[in-house]
Each structure stands twice: as structure tokens, then as C-alpha cells.
Amino acid sequence: MTNKYSSFLKGLNIIIDFTLLNLSFYIGYVILNNKWDMEIGPSHNLTHVILMNLIWYLSSRICHLYTDVFIREAVPSFKSMLRSLIFYGLLMVFIQKNILYLPYDSTLLVISFTFFTTTIIIWKLIFLLQRRPHKNSLTEFKPIVIVGTGRNGLDLYHYFSNNAYLGYKVMGFFNHEGDGSSVKNNINVIGKIDDCIEFVRKKNIGEIFCALPDKDFEYINKLMHDADKHLIRFKLVPDVKDYFKKNVMVQLYGHLPVLSPRMEPLESKGHQILKRSFDIIFSLFVIVFILSWVVPFLALLIKLESRGPVFFRQIRSGKDNKPFYCLKFRSMTVNKDANSVQATKNDKRITKIGRFLRKTSLDELPQFINVLIGNMSVVGPRPHMIKHTKEYSAIIDKFMVRHFLTPGITGWAQVNGLRGETKTHKDMKKRVEADIWYLENWSILLDLKIIFMTIYNVFAGDKKAY
Numbered sequence: 001m002t003n004k005y006s007s008f009l010k011g012l013n014i015i016i017d018f019t020l021l022n023l024s025f026y027i028g029y030v031i032l033n034n035k036w037d038m039e040i041g042p043s044h045n046l047t048h049v050i051l052m053n054l055i056w057y058l059s060s061r062i063c064h065l066y067t068d069v070f071i072r073e074a075v076p077s078f079k080s081m082l083r084s085l086i087f088y089g090l091l092m093v094f095i096q097k098n099i100l101y102l103p104y105d106s107t108l109l110v111i112s113f114t115f116f117t118t119t120i121i122i123w124k125l126i127f128l129l130q131r132r133p134h135k136n137s138l139t140e141f142k143p144i145v146i147v148g149t150g151r152n153g154l155d156l157y158h159y160f161s162n163n164a165y166l167g168y169k170v171m172g173f174f175n176h177e178g179d180g181s182s183v184k185n186n187i188n189v190i191g192k193i194d195d196c197i198e199f200v201r202k203k204n205i206g207e208i209f210c211a212l213p214d215k216d217f218e219y220i221n222k223l224m225h226d227a228d229k230h231l232i233r234f235k236l237v238p239d240v241k242d243y244f245k246k247n248v249m250v251q252l253y254g255h256l257p258v259l260s261p262r263m264e265p266l267e268s269k270g271h272q273i274l275k276r277s278f279d280i281i282f283s284l285f286v287i288v289f290i291l292s293w294v295v296p297f298l299a300l301l302i303k304l305e306s307r308g309p310v311f312f313r314q315i316r317s318g319k320d321n322k323p324f325y326c327l328k329f330r331s332m333t334v335n336k337d338a339n340s341v342q343a344t345k346n347d348k349r350i351t352k353i354g355r356f357l358r359k360t361s362l363d364e365l366p367q368f369i370n371v372l373i374g375n376m377s378v379v380g381p382r383p384h385m386i387k388h389t390k391e392y393s394a395i396i397d398k399f400m401v402r403h404f405l406t407p408g409i410t411g412w413a414q415v416n417g418l419r420g421e422t423k424t425h426k427d428m429k430k431r432v433e434a435d436i437w438y439l440e441n442w443s444i445l446l447d448l449k450i451i452f453m454t455i456y457n458v459f460a461g462d463k464k465a466y
Contacts, residue, residue, distance in 0.1 A: 010069050013127065017065075020119045021056050025049060028112035032105070055095065059088040074128050079445065081124055089113055141169040144207045147196055147223060149175045149189065152239050153211035157187065171205060193219055197226045211237040265442045266405065274444060275377065282378050283371040291365060298329055298362070301353045308334040311366055316383035319406045324375040326383055327366035331357045361458050367409045379447040380408025381435035382419070392428055399428075402435040412438035412446075415453040 025048075029038055040046070060066060063083040072080075092109065141164075146153050153173060160168045172190035190199060193212075200208060208227055212220050220236065227234035240248060240259060249260040265271050299310040312330040315323050331354030332347075350358065357363040370376035376383070381402040384392070393399045413419065413434035418427070438446070 009131075010066050013066055013069050016123055017060070017120060018053060018056070020123065021052065021116055022049065024112040024116035024119065025052060025108075027115050028108045031111055032108055051095065052092065055091045056084075056088050059084045059091060063087060070131065075445075077124065077128065079443070081120065085117055085120070142167050142207065143169050143171050143203065143205045144209055145171050145174060145190070145196065145200055145205060146209045146211055147174045147193055148211035148213070148216075148237075149173050149187065150211065150213060150239075152213075152237050153209075154187070156209060156211055156237055171203065174199075193223065196223065197230060197232070200232055201230055205232070207233040207235060209235050209237055211239075213239055262436070262440045264404065264439060266439070271442070275442075275447070276374075278444065278447065279371050279377050283368040286365070286368045287372065291368065294362075294365065298353075298357070302330055302351075305351050305353050306333050315386055316407070317386060317389040317403060318375050318383060319403060321389070321400065321403045323386060324370070324383075326376070327369055329357050329363040329366060330354070331363045361454075364409055371409065375406070377406040377408045379410055379412075379438075379450050380405050381411050381438070382414060382431075383407035392425075392432075395425060396429050396432055398436060399432050401439065402432060405435075405439055410450060410454040411435065412450060415450050415457065 026038065030036060063080050065080050065084045067080075069077070092113075146156060153175075157170050157173075160166060160170055172188040174191055174193050174196040175189060176193060177189075196208065199205075208223065210220055210223055224234045224236070249263050251258045251260070266275065295310075302310050308330055310330060312328045312332075313325045314328070316326040318324040331351060332349040333351060335349050354363070367376055368378075371378055389399075411434075413431040416434055418431040418434055
């Protein structure tokens with residue numbers, strides 16, 4: 001990717017960010033002291049300003065805030081900015097108080113940090129919105145050729161065509177047959193593979209993308225050798241679609257490339273600690289401030305309507321398919337089918353108070369105890385009964401993949417209308433696809449979004465909650 005203004009845009013971001021940082025300190029002083037002329041004091045002097053700028057520089061570097069400012073997508077850009085802000089705020093307090101022992105005005109620090117956070121978020125939004133429609137016009141296109149007109153070659157061509165900001169312009173293709181062999185695909189076949197090196201040398205093309213199948217090893221090896229000899233960059237596009245149907249993750253173990261069928265953010269120990277910490281804090285809050293008074297109240301109502309325990313315990317499939325007891329408020333009369341038959345619409349087993357509990361999802365509240373214990377998470381794939389896990393794992397592709405994650409009280413499938421009774425295998429397949437999408441795209445921001453959508457659905461009502 002070659003961008004004519006990448007250095008300029010990076011520099012522009014750095015200058016504006018540091019300007020906002022220093023302006024925030026000044027604005028904080030003006031608000032506190034109600035005067036425009038800044039006077040040097042023990043808690044606001046040149047040392048504080050220098051330290052503030054150095055810590056922001058350090059934070060932005062650690063969080064890669066200014067890396068690929070032109071091509072990086074909006075969500076990763078915002079994540080990097082939020083990490084930088086959090087890191088900056090924590091470091092400012094820690095270094096001043098525990099390392100340098102500098103006197104500082106905590107009110108000034110809070111005001112300036114709040115102003116800086118607000119203004120930098122607004123500025124980044126403006127930058128991203130203005131950048132989007134101009135990506136193509138600001139890109140300097142690099143001419144390339146693709147060797148191979150098979151599935152891989154065509155997919156690569158269409159990807160470059162649909163993502164012009166990457167900066168690649170495909171001049172044409174080379175394959176075994178030569179001219180006219182791929183007219184039906186509306187692509188420009190320049191010639192045979194043997195003609196490739198001579199063509200790119202004459203046209204001063206700097207890169208060759210080879211998308212030949214593995215069986216053409218001799219052609220690939222010769223092309224790579226000739227490209228090195230003539231100072232032409234060679235890039236190999238291996239065909240892995242027979243094994244993986246979507247994007248893969250590539251890791252290098254020494255000189256060996258190892259491909260995984262999916263990205264799993266929660267394989268990272270740091271992400272696991274972050275998610276578990278969030279679960280503990282969130283579940284403790286719910287248990288202390290909600291369950292502590294809701295349990296006695298609902299227990300009385302449940303007991304008054306029907307005989308049986310207040311809580312319903314059911315063995316379900318957990319992480320790594322290990323069984324655990326999932327807790328709920330009992331919403332049905334005691335019956336022998338509770339552990340094998342899903343609830344259906346107008347199910348006669350459901351009590352009056354139970355219907356209310358299920359409609360509002362209040363029956364799930366005791367599962368925050370499961371979260372605190374550690375066999376559930378606030379957000380994750382919903383755990384199924386053991387019977388259903390055995391049944392669906394035999395007939396639905398990738399069903400067991402969802403068990404790489406700790407099951408949750410709510411999940412991406414549930415907030416997208418895929419909750420409740422699964423009448424057909426197609427319904428379950430959609431739920432599994434949503435769960436796997438969550439596994440591949442997890443972030444703490446995504447968890448917060450799902451929690452917000454769940455709370456909204458509780459108050460707005462969910463047609464599948466019965």
C-alpha cells in the first residue's frame with residue numbers, strides 16, 4: 001500500500017493531538033482560576049507540561065495510535081485511541097504521585113483530562129468521516145501483475161478492485177494458455193507464464209502476485225528465482241480454500257507458516273484476564289445491588305403460586321463441553337420433562353409468575369452466581385442442555401466450536417433475535433454461526449454493546465421470550 005499523504009496525515013494527527021492536549025491543560029487552568037493569563041505555580045508549571053507531553057507520547061506509542069492512520073479501519077482506530085487515553089490517565093497520576101512526587105492539582109487534572117478526551121474523540125470522528133470518501137483519491141497506485149487465473153487469482157483481483165485504498169492496480173494476468181483464455185471472466189490475460197518476467201521488466205512493474213496451485217511447483221519456483229534475479233518483489237498466494245472457507249490466521253514457527261481456521265481474541269491471556277475481571281465486577285454489582293432484594297421478593301411469589309424449589313438447576317454444556325449446573329428462577333411447575341424438553345410458546349408447564357419472569361428475562365438473574373463462580377460469563381454463547389448438545393453436534397457443522405468459549409447469560413445470537421425455542425435445524429445453525437462470529441470478533445466493547453442491547457430488549461420486549 002502506497003499513500004501519497006500517509007506521512008502528512010500521520011504528522012497532522014500528531015500535531016492536532018498534542019495541540020489539544022496542551023490546550024486542555026490551559027483550559028483547565030482558565031476554568032479553575034477564572035483568568036486568561038497563566039501564572040506559574042507549584043501544581044501547574046513547565047515541568048507538568050513537559051511530563052504531560054512525554055506521557056502522552058509514551059502512551060500513544062505503546063498503543064500504536066499513529067500506526068497506519070490512513071488505512072486502519074474506524075473501530076481499531078477508536079480502540080487504539082481509548083487505550084491511549086486510559087493509559088495516559090493512569091500514568092499521569094501514578095508517575096506524579098509515586099515516582100516524581102510532584103505536587104499537582106487533582107481538579108485541574110480531571111478537568112484537563114475530560115476536555116482532552118472529549119475534543120480528541122470529536123477530532124478523530126471528523127478525521128475518519130473526512131478520510132473515508134477520499135481514500136482512493138489520496139492513494140498512489142502501484143502497478144502489479146497476477147500469475148494464475150484460477151479461483152485464487154480471480155479472488156485476489158476482485159479484492160484489490162473492491163479495496164482500492166490498498167494501492168494496487170492490476171495490469172493483467174499471466175497463465176498457462178496465454179491471450180484470450182479468460183475472456184469470459186472479463187480480465188486482461190497478457191500472456192503465458194514464461195512471458196511474465198520480461199513484461200514486468202519492460203513496464204517497470206515492481207511486484208508479482210503468484211496465485212498458481214500447488215501442483216505448479218516448478219513454475220512457482222522458477223518464477224520466484226527469476227523475480228529475485230531481476231530485483232522484482234515476488235508474493236505467493238497459497239490456495240487454502242480446500243481447508244478453510246474463510247479468512248485464516250497465519251503464524252510463523254521458525255520458517256514454518258501455520259494456518260488456523262479462525263482468529264480467537266480470547267486465546268490471549270491478557271484478554272482472558274480482562275473478560276474475567278469484567279465478569280467478576282459486573283456479577284458482584286448485580287448480586288449485591290439487585291439479587292439481594294429481588295431473590296426474597298420473587299421467591300415469595302414463586303412459592304405462593306406452586307410447590308417446588310425457588311431455583312431450578314439444570315445440567316448444561318459449558319466451556320470445553322464440561323457439564324455444569326446452570327441456575328434459574330423456577331418458571332414452570334415441577335415436571336419430569338424439564339431437563340429434556342425445551343419451552344415452547346403457550347407451554348402449559350409455565351406458571352403465571354414464570355411467564356412474567358421469562359418474558360422479562362428475570363428468570364436468568366441467578367446465573368450471575370454462575371458468572372461469579374466462573375462456569376459462566378456475562379456475555380457468551382447460551383449453554384444448551386446435554387441432550388441437545390449431543391443431538392445438534394451430530395448434524396450441525398461446527399456446532400462444537402462454540403464450546404471454545406465460556407457460556408454466557410446473553411450473547412450475540414440472543415440480541416440478534418436467535419434466542420428461545422429452535423424449531424428447525426436451520427434456526428440452530430444460524431445461532432451457531434452467530435456464536436462463532438462472536439468468538440472470532442470478541443472485544444470488551446462488543447460485550448458492552450451486547451449488554452446494552454440486552455437491557456434494551458428487556459424493556460422493549462422480545463417476541464421470542466416465552
